[in-house]
Amino acid sequence: MTRIIIFNKPYGVISQFSPNPPHQTLKDYIPIPGVYPAGRLDTDSEGLMMLTDNGQLQAKIAEPKHGKTKTYWVQVEGVPTDKQLLALESGVDLGDFITAKALVKVIEESADLWSRNPPIRERKTIPTSWLELSITEGKNRQVRRMTAKVGLPTLRLIRSAIGGIRLDGLLPGNYYELAYPDFIKKFNG
DSSP: OEEEEEEEEEEEEESSSOOTTBBGGGGTTOOOOEEEESSSOHEEEEEEEESOHHHHHHHHHHHHOOOOOOOEEEESSSSSHHHHHHHHOOOBBBSSOOHHHHHHHEOOOOTTTOSSSOOOOOOTTEEEEEEEESEEEOOTHHHHHHHHTOOOOEEEEEEETTTEEEEHHHHHOEEEOHHHHHHHHHHHH
């Protein structure tokens, strides 16, 4: 029977089980043998990760060729202009590739959002804004590279959804197991 774990990865945790001092790893949070990450989140990113013991499902979730939407809450330095938002939506030339079209909108910081430890750096003279950015590729540090390229450096990055699976109040460091039929229904929904 396929096992699926939904996990909210805290900031500073490495997306692997093998030890990597001084960082914590998935092993510090998920005591379930035989499951592996379906995709990665950088150490300095937070949020939704899925783990499974099914290699085919792992590929379907993680590989960009399957086109599954990944949604991020992105705290950026500055206030986005219409031109910057359009650039993110249209595709950004990152030098080694041009990103596919994205969905982007300015959002308010959620009242339910947990604090990050350590907190982001704040500059008194430069405001910050939150974006919700949805992409289908998920290449290495793609969201950070996109926002930086349009002049909105990322300060905090939280993956909030993959397909129809959302964080929905799951706090950092916590996880739950989702039955395969429920996963398929939500993931594709």
